[in-house]
Amino acid sequence: MPRKSRGMKERNYVLKRRFQHRIALLFPSTYEASLSSLGYQIIYYYLNSFSDVFAERVISGEGEPVSIETNTPLGKFDLILATAHYELDYEEIVSSLLKAGIEPFAEKRNWPPLILGGPVITANPSPMAKIADAFFLGEFEASGDSFVNSLSHLNRGEKEEFLESFSDVRGALTLFKRRREIARVSDLDSAFFPIAQLQNEDVEPVWGRSFMLETARGCGRGCLFCLEAAVSGPRRERSINKMKKMIEEGLEENGVSKVTFFSLSFFDSSAGDELLNALIDMGIEGSIPSVRADAINEERARMIREIGQKTVAIAPETGKEGLRERIGKRISDERILEAARALAKYGLSVKLYYMFGLPGEEKDDLDAIASQVAEIKSMMGKKGKVKVSANPFIPKPLTPMWKQGMMPLDELRRRAKYIKDKLRGIAEVEIYDPRIAWKQYEININGEDAYKLIIEGALKKVRSDANW
Ligand code: SF4
Missing domain, CATH: 3.40.50 (Rossmann fold)
Structure with missing residues (x-):
């Protein structure tokens, strides 16, 4: 009740x-x-x-x-x-x-x-x-x-x-x-999971009013900068039968007609396609906040459209393949464009996540962000929108890139402005404030003395x- x-x-x-x-x-x-x-x-x-x-x-x-x-x-x-x-x-x-x-x-x-x-x-x-x-x-x-x-x-x-x-x-x-x-939980199927979740008639959460379902934990892709993968450990998946049952109960208990899927990379789950097909058969809306570009093909773009999602977020991280390879994200430029083409075909908008200030990053890498965004924008035509989110690289403890250090604040500001100028007239861009990014890094490098910054x-x- x-x-x-x-x-x-x-x-x-x-x-x-x-x-x-x-x-x-x-x-x-x-x-x-x-x-x-x-x-x-x-x-x-x-x-x-x-x-x-x-x-x-x-x-x-x-x-x-x-x-x-x-x-x-x-x-x-x-x-x-x-x-x-x-x-x-x-x-x-x-x-x-x-x-x-x-x-x-x-x-x-x-x-x-x-x-x-x-x-x-x-x-x-x-x-x-x-x-x-x-x-x-x-956990x-x-x-x-x-x-x-x-x-x-x-x-x-x-x-x-x-x-x-x-x-x-x-x-x-x-x-x-x-x-x-x-x-860590060893088996997601037997781990506790709340079917009844907090819903508020007056407040719309970020993903919309929905039943939240975690499909998997962990990520085996090993991107060298990724905190989520470093702390969440080995990949564990919930079984498809269990999830189908949870969806039926979850929609009923929460009085909603939408499912939001949580995992680090949705289509890495063997059950990903089957889950979307199940939603389509049931005539239910869905949302997938996290997808890898190399997992998107035309069939999946069609299913994403059919469950009512309008925008897909993908993270090329860099404009050029070489730098992308060096930070452990092994997706070719061509594969990113292929994903965008598939999304464009079904009229889906795209949000692109990039980092700047990466070790070894050159001017060419920043220019390549602008040309990649422009190319994707031209594929989208009039139906799909392109938005860009550019974030300073913040080294995180426990990740292999932690020891590589952070680019000086002035240089990050200069690069942020460069990206913003290059993308003017191409796509809407949000840039994460380099000063706030530096504050996050400083808290980690100061160890126990960080309490002074935190209290201040x-x-x-x-x-x-x-x-x-
Ligand atoms: S960035 Fe994505 S694909 Fe790479 S390790 Fe992190 S969660 Fe996995």
Whole structure:
């Protein structure tokens, strides 16, 4: 039954009267983003599947940090779990602590304990070492049962006892256990997955209102810059029969008529084509946020069109094949054009993702971005649009390109302007601010000392939050 939460028309949210442990799931972004975060929802429903645990959502970017479910202030929880997706989430997390009157430094904080997880933490927890009491590395549901067992030691004022018990959880990183191990689910079919998901009648998530289905985890392609592939480990797939059943139940439980597929490279799944055919047979809409260019052919472009998707995002990363090869993304220029041709044939628009500031990148490489975009644009004709997103290369810990360093900020700015000028009149282009990209890199290279940057950024956020 749909239930309406205070002030918002939500479906499938959880309320409990009797429970033993009240946990805040702190989301370091907006409410809209939380609706599209499958990982956040997996933790929410997983924890709430235990009768003695009540996990509530607290959204950081929205004034006073109180829970959506019961308006409970962040400081009143027994434990705070937060997930960071990129380095600037750290400032959001700390600003929420400050706004809630919670001591940001773990050593001085008595209560509540703060445990951090997420892909950037799995890659490099050091920047938050002075702020978090402990970390969780990897996939939460892989260790969920032992995490819930550790809660039996969660008593107000006895933080050390709890952290000692939490140390036994696979994936935990604490003062009591400094050996890093990443918790991973071995079989997706038997892993926990929420069929009922948060839906809001008034708020449209990024991918549209839909049932989110994760088809696979991990990516075996080994692009040398890719953080997602580095932290998500070996590729694991959900079986087609299981997914078909989940789709039927998911559409019903969520009152939607669309499925959004999550995976790092959708058509790498053996079930990819069959899933799209199943959607077409059922007359259901679908959306595939992540596709490799070399997986697109005419037949797949037709299926993508038939499930109602209008734009396909592909990531050539570079304009020239040689540089693309050197960063481990082995897709030829011709294959990228072939993919664009197939999409154009079915009137699909395309969003192209490029990086700039890569090691060894020359002017020719940047010129080639403009000529590749122009060629794709000319294929699209009047029906399909072309948009470009250009992002500075940010080396990420755990990836093979981490040690290659980042291009100086001034040079990145110069290259960003060059790309923008070259693409003027060809395609709409968004450029990720090189200053923000550098901030992400600085947080990682500063190790434990990064807390200074994080606290400074968090204080600025608190001061500028007009709603608070
Ligand atoms: S960039 Fe894409 S294809 Fe390459 S490793 Fe990452 S997820 Fe896989």
